[in-house]
Amino acid sequence: MPDSQEVGRLKASTESCVRRSQPGVQVGCAEYAQNAQYKQFQRGNIMEQSEVLEGVVKILTPWVKNQEALAGISMETNILEDLKVNSARLVDVVIAFEDEFDIEIEDEDVDTVNTVGDAVNLIVSKLN
Secondary structure (H helix, E strand, C coil): CCCHHHHHHHHHHHHHHHHHCECCECCCCHHHHHCHHHHHHHHCCCCCHHHHHHHHHHHHHHHCCCHHHHHCCCCCCECCCCCCCCHHHHHHHHHHHHHHHCCCCCHHHHCCCCEHHHHHHHHHHHHC
């Protein structure tokens, strides 16, 4: 993830590129258009892992049956076994992840999510 200084550099470079561009001419813009960090910046999705974790916890909270586990939640917390989220609610959880983070999660990716950390890492990878 880019830090605030890197975001500032990407923004300044992009703004400079836009000002120098002429119709049909891409003056140094191609490298930024292909840069994943720039795309993240452009979409406004630059998020720290801690921010993603916060969003994941917020989304999971309404479906958690084990409040004690929720109080001590960590990246290793198992969503079904520890938090006691009903497996039938996972579709709702995944849809909420997609909506909250403006991403698409494939069915095969959903099958790899067992822990809070799995969800956070999947979301972070989709944002990149």
